[in-house]
Amino acid sequence: MDASIIIRTFNEASWLPAALDAVAAQTPPAGGVETIVVDSGSTDATRAIAEAHGCRIVPIAKEDFSFGRSLNLGCAAARGDVLVFLSGHCIPEGGDWLTRLIAPLGRDRIAYTYGRQVGHDRSKYSETRLFAKYFPAASALPQDGFFCNNANAALLRSVWAEHRFDEQLTGLEDMDLAKRLLAAGARVGYVADAAVTHIHEESWHKVRTRYEREAVALQGIMPEVQVGLGDVVRYFFSAVFLDWAQAVQDRVFWHTAGEVVLFRLMQYWGTYRGNNEHRKLSARRRDAYFYPR
Secondary structure: OOEEEEEEEOOOOOOHHHHHHHHHOOOOOOOOEEEEEEEOOOOOOHHHHHHHOOOEEEEOOHHHOOHHHHHHHHHHHOOOOEEEEEEOOEEEOOOOHHHHHHOOOOOOOEEEEEEEEEOOOOOOHHHHHHHHHHOOOOOEOOOOOOOOOOOEEEEEHHHHHHOOOOOOOOOOHHHHHHHHHHHOOOEEEEEEEEEEEEOOOOOHHHHHHHHHHHHHHHHHHOOOOOOOHHHHHHHHHHHHHHHHHHHHHHOOHHHHHHHHHHHHHHHHHHHHHHOOOOOOOOHHHHHHHHOOO
């Protein structure tokens, strides 16, 4: 089957060349591969880089942008039977990333797959810890639950045609779709050996904003998950001390101690701001999503 790789971009010139070089090095499926860049008004060299690598560019105005809408535009323009989603700052590892990511589709009712994400030398230490939590070393085909992440994912086009991404969400459009697919009888698969290096180079303000908008989106997907101030304090101190303990074992404590505090503060401050309604939730469900381990 043929594949369409869809990459959302906004000023991704720093890492897009490496991502596209890695895409070009993939062993293609039998039907071939095309790459589509959905660009929301980049002002750097992003478009020139995409054009130089032979990508088709689908523009979306900044004022029209949402994560779901940009993906739906890319999917509508795609020709492939399989839709592959890759962040512009994620670099596939190895030449078989693509074939491994799409291989489970159609088996055991799996309609949506996502692959492993690992950090980079420039990644914030606490973010590498989050990658380790949500993207473990063992695959789950299919997995339990509807966690998914479109920074490194694949979806059957026929499934997307019936279940498009929600264009109103402020984030987590991947989890929203996965939840709807499970309700329709499909499954999600996690492919640990289809890995990418995920490089976030965000200011502290952008880190907070990312978690805030995801918390807003989560209220629509899992309205029972509400995080109060006491929860935030508990999660913050637990996360900091667990990160510090691991940093000591990794012999990077003195280089990362202050950064850990700032990252976890932005993470949980953003989460609290996005979660401005306070409803009752079992500690087990709440902790499973937010607790650092």
